[in-house]
Every structure is written in structure tokens, then in C-alpha cells.
Amino acid sequence: MTASTPLTALALTCTLTPSPAESSTQLMVDQVLAALNERGVTGPSVRLVDLDIRPGVDKDMGEGDEWPAVREQMLAADILVVATPTWVGQMSSVANRVLERLDAELSEMDGEGRPLVFGKVALTTVVGNEDGAHKITADLFQGLGDAGFTVPAQGAVYWNGEAMTGTDFKDLDQTPEAVRSTIATMTTNAVHLASLLRGSPYPPA
């Protein structure tokens, strides 16, 4: 892959709602992917609840496990977006399972002893009709950083309504300006950082 190949992205949508139903998490992912696209980065989203992602901490949990195919897409992308709803103040069990499966990357090294995902950049999005986004962002940053991803400055976007009111992001009349400008910043930073790290990878320690 040369420095001139365009950067690509993959978004893991961790909503609990199977396709094709509307999802606030998917809506925010679509906005992040559109912003990446405006900055020259293309790539799809995968709604993981539609697939059979097995519990476990190996890269392949065997017959029927659909994580290995998702993992191939992830390894081919420069930017990973992990997107989750908020339930009981926590990320969805689907997002938690992504972190669990990423545990396997700790023993997947290149020829220089660096994790395969070193050099990849991660972004996070969290929506909820209840509070929890800062904490979920924290948990995701730690898990993704541990696995070997780099999170750019202000690499997270979130939205939740007023406490205990139950409004959904997908039911807003329009995307709040604060969400819009956060997405602009995070995607600008992600593209810049992924481009720098593609051109100049982390050296062996």
C-alpha cells in the first residue's frame, strides 16, 4: 500500500436493533462516514447485530463465527469507527463484544513485533436516550488503545437527551450544531493522523 492510495474506513455499528430498522446509532455513524467521505476517506458500516459474532477472545471462534470476516475488513481499513448506543449507562453488549474480540490482537504481531493494528486510527460515537457517553467513550478509548489503535485529539462524538426524558437522537428535528462541529473536528483529526501514520509508521520499540 503506497502513501498515495486513498485512506479507507470501517464503522462497526453496535446498535441492538437489527437491519433494516431505523437506529440512532446507525444515523450517527452515517453522519461520521459522510464527514470522512468529504475528507476523501471512504468505507462501509457493518451492523454487527445482524451477524453471528461469537463470545470469546480468539480471533476466530470457529464454525459459524462471523468475526473473522469483519476482522479482515478492519485490518484493511485505516480508520475504525466504533459506534454504540447507551443502555443502563453502559455500551451495548454488542460493542462490549467488539472489545472482547479485539483482545486477540494483543498477540497478533507483524514481523517487527508490533500489533497489526498499530498505525490505525480509531473514533467513537455514542448515542443514548440516557446518560453514559463520557464513560462509554472512556471504556472504548482504553480498549482500543490497549489493542493498539491511536485515538486522535477529540476523537469522540456523542449525544444524549436531558436526564430521564427518553428522547432518541433519530427523533430530533435536526442534528444539533454541537454534534455537527464535533464530527467535523474528529474526522479532520482522524484523517490527518491516519495519513501521518500511514506515511511514517510507529517504529519498533
Place this chain on the structure above:
Amino acid sequence: MTASTPLTALALTCTLTPSPAESSTQLMVDQVLAALNERGVTGPSVRLVDLDIRPGVDKDMGEGDEWPAVREQMLAADILVVATPTWVGQMSSVANRVLERLDAELSEMDGEGRPLVFGKVALTTVVGNEDGAHKITADLFQGLGDAGFTVPAQGAVYWNGEAMTGTDFKDLDQTPEAVRSTIATMTTNAVHLASLLRGSPYPPA
């Protein structure tokens, strides 16, 4: 149910390891259930990874979902034990799914407007070959408290080895004395509290 019926317990074992393989999480659950048993409380554990527990926030996610049967066992028990391993510093995706499914209890009320689980007592156990137990305990206490469970004083037990060494609880020569005495305290307190709340339920607000 009269005050003289013995108290019962249910343990939800959230290991990623299907039966019948050995599991550190299961081993700690067995020790907690044995300690409850010594205090007159009996009840089984369920290894949830063996079942088809669907993602979602309804009490029944439809055809094939095995949560409703687990939920019936939970509603019949006085003490709930939630037991999880630690992966990437987080609870397992199986434990996270338990919290997710408990979200439905927020709209399941008795005739007095109290959640059905009010009056039930919860305990937690966390094992890991890496650090994370305090945080997972925090997340579980909050999710269980929100749903309507009461956690007794010092209602948690955990074990993890020295940082980045990878030892498993099930591979220890013997259970550390600190784990043993914590289990004694937490089960003593749980039985006491469950007994008080059975005799004198929370009044309507």
C-alpha cells in the same frame, strides 16, 4: 411466600467458556453458592454462554430467546449473584448483556408501583488474569441498583493476579484467605439483608 420459607439464590455465571470446561468464574461462583448454602440458602448457577440470550432491552426478545426462563428463575430467587470474568479491563459481553436485559425491569412493576425485583439482594464476583475488578464491580452495582436490587455492605468479591502475569484463579494452589473471608462477609450480609427485606419490604414511595 411466608417469612419462614427458606431463602433461595440464583447465580448467573457470565464466563465466556461453555460447559463443561473449567472456568475461574464458575469456580468462584461455586464458592459463593457454598457459602450461601452454609447460611441456609440454596440455589443453582446458570452458565449463560450455554444459552441463547438475545441482545435487546425487552423482557422477551421472541422465538428462541432463553432469557425469559432465566428471568423466571431470577424472579423466584431472593439473592442474585452476577459473576463475570475480566477482559480488556471490562466485564464479559455476556455479563453486559445481563445488565441490558435487566433494563426491562424498569417498567415491570407490582401492584404498588414498585419494580418486581425490589426486595431482592444482589452480590457480584469478578475474576481476571488482569486488572479491572473494582471498575466492573462499580458498573454492576450501578446497573443492579438501577434495576431495583439492593447490594449489601461489601457485597462483592474479586480476584486478579499481579499485573500482566496472566495467572488464572482456577490455577491457584488454594483460594487466598482474603477471598475466603470476603465471601464469608458478603454472604453473611446478603442473607441478613434478604431476610430483613423479605420480612419487611420497601414501602411504596
Place this chain on the structure above:
Amino acid sequence: MTASTPLTALALTCTLTPSPAESSTQLMVDQVLAALNERGVTGPSVRLVDLDIRPGVDKDMGEGDEWPAVREQMLAADILVVATPTWVGQMSSVANRVLERLDAELSEMDGEGRPLVFGKVALTTVVGNEDGAHKITADLFQGLGDAGFTVPAQGAVYWNGEAMTGTDFKDLDQTPEAVRSTIATMTTNAVHLASLLRGSPYPPA
């Protein structure tokens, strides 16, 4: 202390705003104390930022440390309310310091080997103009549970505005009904539980 002595409470207000300035955290504390009062429990709040609470994990950090006096009030009360604002998704450093100082209680035992705070009930309140309440509640429940407090069913109240909008609780036209009813439930449950545990303390393990 006999079973017929009225229950008392103490609220630790962990706002960053010194007295006498208005504080959203203080406002919510006042509402919780009023609700306890309606249920026959009286007690003051202490705004800790007005005092010199030293960093450290001993019960007395020496000359000038004002924690020992607060601790005496805490040991005399049946119900402890810990109230914090939300900054950067975290509890205030003042609230964090309360947990830090409570660490000392792990070695403060009665004649039966039980922590001195066993039998006391804790409640939490969190306000913020940004998201964070579920996570802060989790951290507080864990720290307070570890120290030996019991948290009743649904023993937390919180409020935060819509993401990134910056509204303060104290600037709302009126207290939202959801906050009001949560306070009713949590105080009802706290008084019930504190009364049960006063009458029938946790036995030695």
C-alpha cells in the same frame, strides 16, 4: 442508641463552588434532605470545599485537617448522602477525596470485627451540565460499598441537560418530575433500610 431514637442524616456536598454562592449540587442536596425530613429524618449538609480536607488515606492527616470533624458527624449519622457535580464526565475532585478518605474505614472495626460504618445507608446525587451521572454513580456505589455502606434499591438521583448544551440544574424553571419521584423513592427506601439495619445490625461473619 435505641431503636426509638429518630434516624439522622449527613449530606456531603462536593460542589467546587464555595459558600455562599448558589450551587446546583447544593440545590439537589437540599431537595434530598427535605424529602428525608418529610420521612422523619433530620440532618445537615456540609459543603466540603469550604473546609480543609487533606489528601490522604488516614482517618486524620494531622494538624489543620478538617476531615476528622466531618468523620465524627458521619459516624453519628444513619444515612450518608454524597453529592457531586460532573466535570469532564467525572465526579469532582472533592468527591473523589471523600472516597479516598473513606479508605481508612477499611481498618476501623468495632469489637466484632465489623467496619464502623456497617449498618449505615448511603445515597448519591449527581448533577451536571454534561453527561457522566451513571458512571459517577457507579464509582460512588463501589467506593461506598467497599467502605461498608449499604445502598438501598434505586439509591441514586441525577440530572443533566441535553448533550453539550450547558444548562445548569439550578437554572431550570422547576425540578423535573422524574427527579422529584426518584428522590421520593430513594429516600423512602433509605429510611426503610436504615431503620431495619438499626433494629437488626449485620451479624459478624
Place this chain on the structure above:
Amino acid sequence: MTASTPLTALALTCTLTPSPAESSTQLMVDQVLAALNERGVTGPSVRLVDLDIRPGVDKDMGEGDEWPAVREQMLAADILVVATPTWVGQMSSVANRVLERLDAELSEMDGEGRPLVFGKVALTTVVGNEDGAHKITADLFQGLGDAGFTVPAQGAVYWNGEAMTGTDFKDLDQTPEAVRSTIATMTTNAVHLASLLRGSPYPPA
């Protein structure tokens, strides 16, 4: 500042132990600074408990507040190391206060509307005689990322002993190899990333 000026670092040591007493947190900071030094980056550590860092979310809390001087050092450095002990599973109140004070950076912009700390790289270190490091790392990553710092791949190191055993990092016979190699990786990555971002700053969004 030209691309050829050597990179500099600042470590904020958030131990509860005032100088000159020995501190596990300080010991780990010294190891991280030594590793940075081997990679051509120099800079001091500041033990914050020795200073009067006021609670608050302004960049200057007035007369006597010693944060503004620390902040100047931070703004002059390319790499920030935040180092905390673990108490009750949480970062110290001193570290929490650093996050609190960094909240002010959200409104401190350069002429292009970018936070002043954009382009700076952050690392974290956590030690404890009890579990908590993954969670504290998560909280720090989120707070530092929010403020505008970039955390490199695997930008954290930690150590804690076996659960409930009470061993201190400073009392180990030698630094575990896993800690040593993690420090090598995190400092290699931090220097690489800080150098890239110095040469090519995040563009305006």
C-alpha cells in the same frame, strides 16, 4: 519553535505522598522520564501534592493558586505524562483535580480555533497495591482526549499486585519485565507521534 528543537516532556505526579518521601507513583514516573530521555526527550516531573492546586474549572483560580505555573510548563511541553496511584479503585483526588483543571482548556483556543493543547501527546501511568488501573487509564484517556491531547497506541503503563495483598511497586525487588517493555513501547510511540504532530499539526476543521 522549529522542527529541529528537541521535544520536551512534563510529568504530573499525582501521588498523595508529599516530597521527599518515597512514592511508587514517582518511581514509575522516573522510569518513564528516563525512557523518554533515552529517546532524546527531556523534562521534569512535578509532585502536585506539594503545591496548592485549587479546586475549580478556570485556568486560574486566583491568589495562591499554583496551577497557572504548572499550566505554563504544560503548554511549553510536547508530551504530558499523568501519573496516579490507585485508591479504592479510583485515581487519586490529585489526579482527578488535574482533569478538572484541564476542563478550562476547552475554551482556550489558538487563532485557528484549535485548543492550545492540540498537537500535544499524553501518556499515563497507574500504580496500585490494589486493582483499578484499566479503569483509571480509561478515565484519563477520555479526559485528556476531550481536552485535546492525543494518546499514542498503547500509551499507558500500570502495575498492581495480586488482589488484596497490599504489595507496593516501590517494594518490588526489580521492575517487572512487562512494565519495562510497556514503557519502551509507550515512549517510543509518544516520541514518534509528538514528532509527527510537531512537524504537521492538526489542520483547522
